[in-house]
Amino acid sequence: MSVPFIDLKRFEDGITEQYTAKVNEITKNTQFIGGKEVEQFENSLKTDNSVEFAIGCANGTDAIQLALRACGVGPGDKVLLPDLTFWATFEAVVNVGAEPITVDVDLQDLQMDFFLFQEAVEKFKPKAAILVHLYGWTSQYVYEFRKYAKEKNVLLIEDGAQSYRVKVNNESIYKNAYISTISFYPAKVFGAAGDAGAVLTNSKELAERVRSLGNHGRELHYSHGLVGWNSRLGNLQASYLNINFPYLNNRIQSRRRIAERYRNDLKEFQVHTTPGLKSLDGTILKSSKTGIQIEENGYLNVILIENAKREKLIEHLKKHQIGYGIVYPEAVSEQKGAKPYLKHKIGGENAKRITQSVINLPLFPYMTEEEYEEIIKVMKSF
Numbered sequence: 001m002s003v004p005f006i007d008l009k010r011f012e013d014g015i016t017e018q019y020t021a022k023v024n025e026i027t028k029n030t031q032f033i034g035g036k037e038v039e040q041f042e043n044s045l046k047t048d049n050s051v052e053f054a055i056g057c058a059n060g061t062d063a064i065q066l067a068l069r070a071c072g073v074g075p076g077d078k079v080l081l082p083d084l085t086f087w088a089t090f091e092a093v094v095n096v097g098a099e100p101i102t103v104d105v106d107l108q109d110l111q112m113d114f115f116l117f118q119e120a121v122e123k124f125k126p127k128a129a130i131l132v133h134l135y136g137w138t139s140q141y142v143y144e145f146r147k148y149a150k151e152k153n154v155l156l157i158e159d160g161a162q163s164y165r166v167k168v169n170n171e172s173i174y175k176n177a178y179i180s181t182i183s184f185y186p187a188k189v190f191g192a193a194g195d196a197g198a199v200l201t202n203s204k205e206l207a208e209r210v211r212s213l214g215n216h217g218r219e220l221h222y223s224h225g226l227v228g229w230n231s232r233l234g235n236l237q238a239s240y241l242n243i244n245f246p247y248l249n250n251r252i253q254s255r256r257r258i259a260e261r262y263r264n265d266l267k268e269f270q271v272h273t274t275p276g277l278k279s280l281d282g283t284i285l286k287s288s289k290t291g292i293q294i295e296e297n298g299y300l301n302v303i304l305i306e307n308a309k310r311e312k313l314i315e316h317l318k319k320h321q322i323g324y325g326i327v328y329p330e331a332v333s334e335q336k337g338a339k340p341y342l343k344h345k346i347g348g349e350n351a352k353r354i355t356q357s358v359i360n361l362p363l364f365p366y367m368t369e370e371e372y373e374e375i376i377k378v379m380k381s382f
């Protein structure tokens with residue numbers, strides 16, 4: 001029996017019908033740009049995350065660029081980011097003309113190392129930093145990052161592309177961020193029918209700048225106060241996201257259940273998670289140094305295994321037709337594309353070590369019992 005790494009086709013009955021009806025309606029009205037679907041979606045985002053402002057945009061990469069530009073980050077400015085993240089975080093910094101500096105990650109939670117971050121702030125005096133919430137959880141120091149950044153006047157942008165419905169002390173991870181970004185790429189936990197993204201903030205001023213930048217710097221239809229670009233969220237995408245919103249709870253529950261079962265059933269492997277993680281029954285698995293309680297969204301399963309063994313495990317999984325991922329195979333600072341832009345990095349080689357030892361097992365909503373048991377059987381026979 002084969003099990004895919006991810007199967008986007010496991011969505012609930014009725015979604016295609018609802019979407020087809022919306023496509024018909026929107027096409028008849030030719031209301032493709034802007035309109036009530038986008039408005040409804042932005043309102044749902046605000047309510048769901050207890051933030052003041054939500055602005056839809058074209059994708060998660062643009063969302064970071066919009067946030068950076070709205071914060072006034074541009075040529076000559078230094079921006080810190082973790083050495084372990086999706087490449088888009090780095091691209092966004094370079095695309096706004098700023099200078100990226102990578103910060104190594106913490107081996108406990110695999111997120112940007114807070115102590116190295118402080119060191120980097122002192123050493124480089126950056127204008128901004130991007131804190132990425134990777135793997136479906138966050139840093140146990142997330143509050144400390146925010147507090148320290150504020151004290152030092154470093155504009156902290158949170159790349160929450162992977163962290164929809166991650167909760168910190170029972171609140172949305174996005175709630176108390178200065179400005180945060182989301183991706184609705186179909187393979188994220190909350191996926192659109194194509195590309196889509198959003199920026200969330202509690203600042204009216206930032207929200208207005210984001211909205212204007214993503215709509216040709218508009219003040220009025222033909223009055224342009226800024227040079228932005230076109231990064232609008234389309235009405236069709238928004239309608240698909242609106243239709244999917246009510247199903248999100250079930251999907252996240254399904255993901256979290258699988259994530260938790262992996263931890264319980266694969267004790268001989270190092271199924272990784274963050275200190276402070278709250279399991280489904282409310283217990284804290286490994287207490288955090290900061291006392292924080294983190295609820296995961298089950299975005300990815302993360303296993304760390306020594307490199308030589310990983311090669312063998314990959315062979316074994318391939319032989320038994322079990323899908324797997326390597327998220328990510330290279331640290332940001334090791335990427336060929338980073339060379340022309342990366343003048344400084346801080347910390348050691350933790351990110352590199354993780355890339356050499358990480359492997360991800362299948363994790364998607366509505367995985368069947370048979371599929372799950374097959375994965376466990378194959379893993380136990382390794």
Ligand SMILES: *Cc1c(COP(=O)(O)O)cnc(C)c1O
Pocket residue numbers: 059060061062085086088089132159161162183184185195196197
């Ligand atoms: C997916 C992702 C992005 C980019 O989002 P897109 O919608 O694909 O542009 C940015 N950062 C992280 C951490 C991501 O996982």
